[in-house]
Amino acid sequence: MGILKSGINGPVRNKTGSSVARMHRNINVVTGAYRKSNKPPTALQLEAQAKxxxxxxxxxxxxxxVKTGFKQYSKGKDPINVASSYNFNHAFLVDGTDFTLNYPELVYSRGYIVPAESPGVLTLxxxxxxxxxxxRQSTYCRxxxxxxxxxxxxxxxxxxxxxxxxDRYAQGHxxxxxxxxAGDTVHCYMSFASKDGKLQGNSIYVGELICV
Incomplete structure (x- = not known):
């Protein structure tokens, strides 16, 4: 039996008919009851699940x-889920029925802080x-x-x-x-944040190299 606590606008819990009420991240949520499907997943569904x-x-x-880099865009949602949604449409390289991650397009952070100018990587x-x-310094580039x-x-x-x-002034690290x-191919990224950590910047792909 579903219970309305403090009236229709108050918190609810338990199951009422085909609806289930619960508290998620301090928010009252009412969803449809889970129904197991006997239909096998389609090829598109299997591909989406694998991706x-x-x-x-x-x-x-x-x-x-990711939790730090997407925090300001989460608004009560799980930052990992928000990052997955943001990245999903450009996250893959597809070759027929095969696909791999499109590493240069992946992003772990978003924000106003200006990214590095002409970043590079070298292996030692x-x-x-x-x-x-x-x-040059500006409001979002210190x-x-x-x-x-x-x-x-x-x-x-x-x-x-x-x-x-x-810091940004060091120009290298x-x-x-x-x-x-050693011997493995790796993908390199970087990002900047404000000194107090309150503001983040877009992460950028810097390059691919083989470790020695």
């Missing part, structure tokens, strides 16, 4: 970056170096903005990141990468 699983695996491996023994050009770096290894499905480790990354 969602692949994208979720990537975003889940950097959930700390057990290290990856990021660099970028100097930029020398004190802090950089976050992400290195993703598809072969091992591992993400190596360092958050807020150097060296990262020590895990020894077992």
């Amino acid at each position: 969602f699983s692949l994208l979720s695996s990537f975003l889940g491996s950097i959930d700390d970056l 023994p057990a290290q990856i170096g990021f660099n970028w050009l100097p930029q 020398y004190t903005d802090l950089a976050t770096f992400l290195i993703y290894n598809p072969a091992k499905k591992m993400a190596f990141r360092r958050a807020l480790v150097t 060296l990262l020590d990468v895990p020894p077992n990354f």
Whole structure:
């Protein structure tokens, strides 16, 4: 039996007919009761499920970056789900019935802070170096903005990141990468945030390289 607490505008709980009421993130939600379908999933449904699983695996491996980077766009929703929805339409490279992640198009952060100017990456023994050009200061581009770096290894499905480790003025940063990354192709990203961490910027794809 469904229960209306404090009248029709108050919180509700339990099942009423074909509807189920529950509290989700401090919001009263009423949904239809789950009905198991005996119909097998279509090819399009299976493809969508596989794509969602692949994208979720990537975003889940950097959930700390995503939760911070998409927080201001979530408005009570799960930032991982918001990031998945934002990325989904451009997240894949399709070749017939096969598909892979389109790494240069993936985004883990969005915001007003200006991204790095002409960023680049280079590989060194057990290290990856990021660099970028100097930029004129403005409201959303300060020398004190802090950089976050992400290195993703598809072969091992591992993400190596360092958050807020150097400022924009430094124009470069060296990262020590895990020894077992040697010989693997990795994808590199970076983003800036304000010094106090309250404002984020768009993450950008910097490049692909092979670790040595």
